[in-house]
Amino acid sequence: MLDYAPDLDRVFQALADPGRRLMVERLSRGPASVSELGRPLDISLAAVLQHVQVLEACGLIRSRKLGRTRTCSINPAALRSAESWFTDRRAMVERRLDRLGEYLAETGDKPAPG
């Protein structure tokens, strides 16, 4: 799971759509059929299926068909990988701001000479 390397271009592109984010939010609460996923969105079933395909292609969700029903579920590893891109950046920013704070405390908030 840890070495799951997501295609961040496609993951972020997929999540730039509010309808697809709503689908991911729904699936984080548990698996759902395609028609369930489409219910809060006022779009055709064909459009819902297209969104499902985009989410599946970037690895955020999985789906399988049983009889006439396609059931979708979230891929936790893909969610974690995308999250860690932000976590790493944020940790870097915070370390830097902490160091800056320490520096300012040491120098008594006075700019260094020259």
Next chain:
Amino acid sequence: MLDYAPDLDRVFQALADPGRRLMVERLSRGPASVSELGRPLDISLAAVLQHVQVLEACGLIRSRKLGRTRTCSINPAALRSAESWFTDRRAMVERRLDRLGEYLAETGDKPAPG
């Protein structure tokens, strides 16, 4: 800072480009001029400026011009807001999987009757 509501459509759209992600990664290590940001990317200064404008429009970065140099810096609040979208989803998935694990442990991994 906590009530910062990012336009996630635009934030994720901005981050769907690997060059722009590289710029955000660079800025998480500290402020940089537009030409510094463009150095690792083999593109024109005009193209770099366009990327900077996209990142600034969605709130991920800020820039200001001093003399002839435009200096960019990261907006930690926007980074945290986008991260929290993932954190909230992941927390939801994990709570659900924990409950499922508890259920399976209680029922001895046997499916419930009926």
